[in-house]
Amino acid sequence: MLPTIVPLLADMNLWYALPLIVSVSLVCAATRHETIAPILNHAVRFALWIFVFMGGVMALLALMDWMA
């Protein structure tokens, strides 16, 4: 799966989203917990959520492009 995703990320400049996702998920998680273990747990789940959401939007756009 990774060999498929890496060129796709590079082609669409999506590498720039990674630092933003890491930063946003860590900060949001840290504003909801006080200790490191729950913060990291929440951050990982939140980051996965963002990836899934972005993937969904991408799939929708790709579908619309294909149908156009």
Place this chain on the structure above:
Amino acid sequence: MVTTKIPAGFDPDKSDEMIEIDLRNPWVAGLLAWALPGLGHIYQGRTGKGILFFVCILGTFFYGLYVGGGKVVYAATDWEQQYRWQYLCQLGVGLPSAPMLIQRERVEDGKEPLFNGFMAPPSRDPQPSTDDSDNPATQPNELAKWIIDNHPFFELGTVYTVVAGLLNVLVICDAAGGPLIIRTPEKKKKKGKADKDGTEDENAEETKVSSS
């Protein structure tokens, strides 16, 4: 002094253990958190979180500034056709973004901007430029030149810096009021019932204000 108690575990609804946080003076903590991300938490003794916020927010802000060619943080001016509302979000980062206000004041007073134009608003004068074929061209103002020269990184850097400013708003709330605990509606219902019955839920978040 203000303290708050929150559940310690991963799931607030299932956590029996509680953590008590000393928020000290929430107004001072909130102000410090705005001035420099993480400083409010360090003032409260929550050093680990303070360092996390400092690194994440300032890292995002300065990386955005770097990606955008150092031009993406400037305060709105009257002459721009499109109002630069993003600067209001960028101001959330606090003092690191404050030079843009000083630079705008200087430019509006007809003075030369400081620091070689760092965080200064763009000039409204036409700017020499080159097109995609390296032929000489003229842009109507400096903002148009920045956008064309740095596209798409001008927009990307703007997004980074705006997100950093908005994240710091969450951090200010955390410094002033403690972590935001989200409970499930079912638990809230039970808690409401317990309150009506005059009993106290052991896991309920509570804030205490003492006179010391």
